[in-house]
Amino acid sequence: MTLKINERFSAREIRQYTFRAGLSRTEGGLMELVSEVYTSILGALTLLTMAGALIVALRHSLGVGDVSALAASAVAPGFHSVTLLQASATVLLTLAASLLAVEMTMGPVAMTLPQTAWWLGLPVRRRGFIQPGFLKSMLWPSIAAVMVVLPMALGMAANPTSGNLALSVLCGLGLAWLLYGIAGWCQVTGSGAWLKKAMGAITLLAPLTLVATALYNNVAGTQAVTGQQTAWLEYLPTSWPLLVADGATWPLLMVALALGLLALVYLNLERITTVALKESAAAGAYAASSLLSMDATELSRSLGAGQSSSNSKVRLPMVFRRGTALARSVKTLASTHATMALRSPGALLRVLVLAAIPASLASVEFLGNAILIAVAVYLCAYFAATSMGATARFANGNPAVDMLMPLPAKTVRQVHFIVPGVAMTLWAATGFGLLLALGVGSPALLVLAVLAGPGLGAATLRAGFRPAPDWNMPAVATASGPIPTGAIRAFLVGPDLTLIVLLPVLICLISGGVPSIAFPIQLTLTWLALLWGTHIRKPKSAGDGGMFGMPAPGTAGAGGK
Template identity: 30%
Template sequence: MSAHVDPDDLAPDDSAPDDISPDEAADAWDAPLVGPADLSSPPSGRSIRRYTAAAANQRSGASIGQLLNDVYYAAISMAIGIGMALGIAGTLREALPKPPAGGVDAGLSLPSLVTVMVVGLAGILLSLAGRLGPVGAGGAEAAWWLPLPVDRRGLLRPASRRLPLLAAGAGAVVVALFDTGLLAADDPARVVRAALGAALGAAVVVLAAGVGQTLLVTRRATALVGDLVLAAAPLLALAGALAGWTLDVLPVAPAWLLGVLAAVAALLAWTLDRRLDRIPSRSLRESGSVANHAVGAVVSLDSRELGRALTDGAARTRRRRSVRFRGVSGAPAALVVADVMVLLRSTRHLVQIAVAALVPVLVALVPQLAGPVGFLIAVLLGGYVAMTATGEGARRAEMAPVLDRLLPLPAGQVRRWRMVVPGVVMLLWSIVAFGAVGVWAGDLPTWLALGIASAPVWAGAAIRSAYRPAPDWAGPLVSTPMGALPTGVASVLSRGPDVVILGMIPVAIAILLGSVLPVLLLVQMVLSVIVVAVSSASRTMMDRMNDALGQDSAQPTGAVRR
C-alpha cells in the first residue's frame, strides 16, 4: 500500500533545484513514498499453499521411507480393524435366532432395522459436518493464510475436499460391514453397489453442509438438522413396525440412481469450490479451531475433550433470555440446577438420551433380535450412550472447578449431588428400556424394579468417568496406532466403564436367564450402593496407596514415624 502526497496541500520547497521541469516535479510528487516500486500481481493461493507445504516438509526431517512406513502401519491397522468388525458381526449373526420361515408378521425385520440405522448415521454425519465446519482453517493456516491478499479458493480447496472424502470412505466401510457381516450378503457385486451408494450419499450430505456454509448458514442450524434426522430415525422404525413395513434385504441403489448421486455430488463439489471465497473469515477460524480441538482429543484418546469440542462447536454464543433461579436456596440446589441447565441447553445430548432409550424398544420389535443376546447388547450399549450424555455438567466442573470450590461443600458431597441429574435421567431411561425387556419376558413389574435398582450404577459411572484424572504424559510412552501414548492410559479410560461392568452383573445374569430372581434384585441394590460410594470418593484407594508409598520413601533414615 503506497502513500501519495498532493502538492497543492504543501508549501513550495525553496531548497529544490531550479532546473527541474514542471512535469518532472509532478512525477516526483506521484511517486510512492512507502512500499516497493514493482506492483506486480500477488501469487495464487495454490502456490502459497504448495510453498508452505514444501517448507514444512523440508524442516520436518521425515524421509520417504518413514512416510511409507506410516502409510503401511495405518493400512494394516485399518485392515485389522475391519477384520475384527467382520468377526464380531458374524459372531453376533450366528448368536441371533433364525428369522421366521413365513417372514415377519409383526414388528420389523433385521434389514428394515439396518436401513433405519443407516438413516440415523446420515443424521450423525450431518451433525458432525455442521459442528466441524465442514470447511475451516485453524491454527497456523488461519493466522498466516487468511490475511494474505490472494484468492482463498486455492488456499481452502484441500480443506473443502478432506471431510467429504473421509465421510465417503467411512460410509462405504460401515454399510459394507452391515451388509456382509450382519445381513450375510453373499453377492460381491451387490455389496460393492451398496458401498458405492453409501459413499456417494455420505459425500452428498457433507458437500451440502459445505454449500450451506458458503450461504452463511450457521453451524448450529446444520448440526440441529442432523440431530433432528437422528431423532427421526427410531420414530421411523416405530411407525414402520405399526404400519407393517418390512424389508427382506438392505435396499441397494440401482445403476441409474448411482449415476444421479454421482452427478449431484459433482455439482455440489463444483458449487462449493466456486463459492469458497465467500465463506467469512470468522466462520473459517471457528470451524478450524473446533476441528483441531476434536482431532487433538481423538489422538490423545480423551473422550471428555472430544465431547466439549462437539458440544461447544455448535453452542449458541448469546442467550436469548435469562432465567431467574428463584428455587436455588443453597449450595446443593445450585449444583443440581446448574447441571439441569447444562443438559437442557445441549440439544445433542437430549437427542442422544432419547435415541438410546428407544434402542431396547426397537430390539423388542425385531423378532430376530428379541432374545437374551440382543437385549443384553441393547441395554448395555444404550445405557452407556445415555449415561455419557448426562454427565456434561460434571465434565465441565472437572475442567473448570470454580463452582465446586466456591461452594461450602466437601468434595465427596459435591460429587454425590452431581449424581442427582444423571440418576434421575437414567431412572427414566431404565423405565423405558427395562419396560421393553419386561414386556418381552412377560413380567413387567419385576423388570421395572430391577431397572430402578440399577439406575444408581449409571449415575455413579457418569460421575466417576467425568472426574477421572488426565493421563500422565511425563511417564514412559508406548507406541500405538494412535501414536505415542502413556502407559497408564488404559487405566484412566477404564474409570467409569469399570463400575458399569461390576454393577451390571445382576442385570446381565437376569437378561441371559430371562427372569429376575429375588437374589439378583438384592445383589443389584447392594452393588448400586457400592458403586455410588466408590464414585463419590474424591480419591481412589490406589491414589492413597501411592501417597503412602511416597511418604515412606520421603521419610529420612532413622526417623521415627508417629
C-alpha cells in the same frame, strides 16, 4: 531490528515443519500406546469371558431352552415386529442426517485450533492448509458408508450377487460423498443453518418411529402396519443403496452428482472464511475433548439440538433460607445442576431417545437377539449417562463455581452425583420398561436395571472428572501427530465403570432370567460405583485432603447457624 524478507515458505512446507517438529521429540511408537491399555484390554476380556460362562450356566439352570444365546430371540413369541425394510430405511435416514449435521458443524473442512491461530495469518496460499483436511475428512464418511451399506445390502437383497453388492457399496459411497459435498458447499458459502437444524431433528425423532410402530402393531391387530405400506421407504434417497443391491442402476446417478459437487467445493476451498474455519476448529476441539471425556452432550451439540438456551425460562430457586449453611449450600449447588440440565431440553430428549433405541432394535424382525440388545443397552447407557454429566465436566474445567461453596470437595462431588444419578435411574426404568412392553425381559429385570441406574450416574462422574492428558509425559508418534502416553488410557475412564455396573443386568438379559442372587450383587456393584465415581484424586500438592487441595480450614463452613 529491521526484518529482511526473502522467499516465503509454502503452506505445504509450513505444514510439514509443524508436523515434523512435533514428532521430533516423540520417544515411542504406536505399540507403546497399545501397551498402556494392555492390562485394561486383558481385564475386559477376562470380565467378558467370565460373563459368558455365567450366562451359559444361568441359561442351563433356568432351563430357558437349548438354543444358544447367540441365536435365541429375546422377544416374546407372537410379537409383531417392524419390517426389516422399515428398520433399514430408518437407520439409513438417521445415519445420513446425523452425518450431515456433524459434518456441517465440524467443517467438513477441518483444522485444529492451533492451526487456525498460527497458520491462517501467514501470507501463503491457504489451499495448502485447507486441502489436506478436505481430503482427509472424506475418509470417515466413506468408511462409515462401507460399514453400514455392505451388511444392510447383504441382509436385504433378494439375490445378492457380488456385482450388485459392489454397486450398492458404490451407491453408499456416493451418498456419503453427496452429504459431504453439501456440507462443504454450505461451509464455502456460509449457509445452511436451517438444514443443520432439520438434520438434528430427524436424527432425534426417526428412531422413535420404530418403537412407536412396534407398539402400535401389537395393539392394532389387523390394522397393523404392513410391509406393503412401508415399501415407499425404499425410494428415499438414503435407501437407494438398497435398491441397487436388488439390481437397480439408476440410483448410481447419485455418484455422478456427488463427484460434481465435490469438484465444485474443491475449486472453491479458498473461499472459506477465517471465521468459518475457526468455528469448525472450535467445534472439532469440542468434539475431540467430548470424545475423550465420554461426553455425548457436547458431541451431539453438533446435531444442533443440544445447546442450552440463553433465553431459557427455567428458573429454579437458588437461594435457600432454611437449614444449616452446609444444607443450604448443598441445595443451591443441586439446584444449579438441575437448572443446567433443564435448560438443555435437547439433551434430555436425546437421553429419552437413547432409552428407546434398545427397544427399537428389539422391535425389528430378526434383530431381537438378546446379545444385540445387550450391546445396544450398554452403548446407549454409556451415551445417555454422559449426556447427563454436563455439570461434572463443566466443574472439572471450571472449578471456580464449586469453590464458591463453603463445602468440602467430597461433598461437592457427591452433589454432582444427584442429577445424573436420578436421571439414569429414570433412564433405566424407561428403557427397560419399553423393552418389557415389547416382550423383552421381565419385571424382575426391570427392577434390576433400576437398581443399576445410580451406578450409571456415578460412571458419568468418573468420566467427567478425568484428568487431562499430560503433555509433560513422553510423547508417542502417530499418523495424527504426537500423542502423550496416557491419552489412550483416558478413553477407558468412564466406559469401564459403565460396563461393570451394567454387567448383572446384561448377563440376566442374555440369560433370559433373573436369579435372586442378582439383586444383592447389583446393589453391591452400584454402591461400589458410587464410591468410585465420587472418589477424589488427591492433587500432588494436597496435604490433608482439604478443599480442592487447599488446607482444610477446620470445620469452618460446614456448620451453620
